[in-house]
Amino acid sequence: MSSNPGGSRAPASTPAGPPQEPRWEQALVVLGVVLLAVNLRPAATSLGTLLDRAQETLSISATLAGLLTTLPVLCFAAFGPVATALGRRWGLHRTTLIALLLVVSGLFLRAVTDSALVFTLASGTALAGMAAGNVLLPPLVKRHFPHRVGALTAVYSTAMMLGAALPAWVAVPVSDATGSWRYGLALWGVLAAVAVAPWVGLLRHDVHGDRPVARYSLRDVLRSRLAWQMALFFGLQSSFAYTQFGWLPSIYHDAGLSQGDAATMLGLLTVIGIPLALLLPANAARHPDQRLVVTVLGSCAFAGWLGLLLAPATLPWLWALLLGVGGSSFPWCLAMIGLRAHTEDGTALLSGFVQSGGYVIAAIGPLGAGLLFDLTGQWTLPLAVLAALAVPLVLVGLTFARPRYVEDELPDREVTTPQPASG
Numbered sequence: 001m002s003s004n005p006g007g008s009r010a011p012a013s014t015p016a017g018p019p020q021e022p023r024w025e026q027a028l029v030v031l032g033v034v035l036l037a038v039n040l041r042p043a044a045t046s047l048g049t050l051l052d053r054a055q056e057t058l059s060i061s062a063t064l065a066g067l068l069t070t071l072p073v074l075c076f077a078a079f080g081p082v083a084t085a086l087g088r089r090w091g092l093h094r095t096t097l098i099a100l101l102l103v104v105s106g107l108f109l110r111a112v113t114d115s116a117l118v119f120t121l122a123s124g125t126a127l128a129g130m131a132a133g134n135v136l137l138p139p140l141v142k143r144h145f146p147h148r149v150g151a152l153t154a155v156y157s158t159a160m161m162l163g164a165a166l167p168a169w170v171a172v173p174v175s176d177a178t179g180s181w182r183y184g185l186a187l188w189g190v191l192a193a194v195a196v197a198p199w200v201g202l203l204r205h206d207v208h209g210d211r212p213v214a215r216y217s218l219r220d221v222l223r224s225r226l227a228w229q230m231a232l233f234f235g236l237q238s239s240f241a242y243t244q245f246g247w248l249p250s251i252y253h254d255a256g257l258s259q260g261d262a263a264t265m266l267g268l269l270t271v272i273g274i275p276l277a278l279l280l281p282a283n284a285a286r287h288p289d290q291r292l293v294v295t296v297l298g299s300c301a302f303a304g305w306l307g308l309l310l311a312p313a314t315l316p317w318l319w320a321l322l323l324g325v326g327g328s329s330f331p332w333c334l335a336m337i338g339l340r341a342h343t344e345d346g347t348a349l350l351s352g353f354v355q356s357g358g359y360v361i362a363a364i365g366p367l368g369a370g371l372l373f374d375l376t377g378q379w380t381l382p383l384a385v386l387a388a389l390a391v392p393l394v395l396v397g398l399t400f401a402r403p404r405y406v407e408d409e410l411p412d413r414e415v416t417t418p419q420p421a422s423g
Helices: 023-038 042-058 062-090 094-114 118-144 149-178 183-201 227-254 260-286 291-310 317-326 329-339 344-362 364-376 381-401
Strands: none
Touching: 023 094, 023 118, 023 149, 023 183, 023 344, 042 062, 042 118, 042 149, 042 183, 062 094, 062 118, 062 227, 062 344, 062 364, 094 118, 094 183, 118 149, 118 344, 118 381, 149 183, 149 260, 149 329, 149 344, 183 317, 227 291, 227 317, 227 344, 227 364, 227 381, 260 291, 260 317, 260 329, 291 317, 291 329, 291 381, 329 344, 344 364, 364 381
């Protein structure tokens, strides 16, 4: 193993960049990435806004409704490694197209079925496609824009956050205007169908990992401290996010805010993250040392949870803003996945491991908060625990805030440059 003066191994297989692509093809990739990102959250957030109506129509039990609210995190955890393996075997473009077709079919099927079981399975199908798309985005950007990872991550993470917010604004009004919740859910199937078109156009220019020698595997990544540290960070910040989505309105309402004001606080938290999603990934690409960013993000999360604990109704907008800033660790971490790997292959494996492992940890957040509330009858203990978790969030983030690369911790294997797939 050879080392550079900085002590970081840059594998001989590291490509200088992708083959020169026509401008129209680069534009089509950007369009495809943005449309894919927009569709990676509505399958989950649209269900939350209309679940009570679907529950009444389909006689969905409380237990099954609880499963449906947890299903996004479970799918994120389960299907990430599958997407990574299929992307390497079938090609990134083909696998992305398949993921979007799963989203489309699942969204349309759950909007028309009269069966609670089929509704659940269809939701799982859509969420599986969404989970696969989550994992495929970083290697897609690394493959086509290796020198613009920060900028493209900023674009797609912003699109992802817009896609998460849209159902809260649109699903209920559409359902009210049409007289059925089914239209409020089917609408997102139409949006996902639009996203299919660019990836059909990119099939002829797909990329395979056409490598005749042994390659990095999930077993290799399991030995990487960097991968585990990033997965833990991703899991902690995701547990914050899903606890906020699931419980923040209830926390504010129990503190004395009206239901409308409590919902507004959640909207404020989401909106503040959109400009930060544009700024933070680009900043990460320009400035290798991100220790200050990690410290600020974690400190804001800590202050937001602590404010909710001590004085939730005094300055409710301030706590929402602070939590929104802290939640920007999500697009920051997505950018770091691309920036902490030398190669497309390393990015794909790191993305699959970090997101899949992270979402297993993330499920503990909303479930744990609900359990602690049931045990104590108040939000004091859950909020105290969440505030305390901001400390390990910062400590873990600092471990990869300065440049390290996952390939440096993997077996030193020769990997040939990917070639365009035939057909």
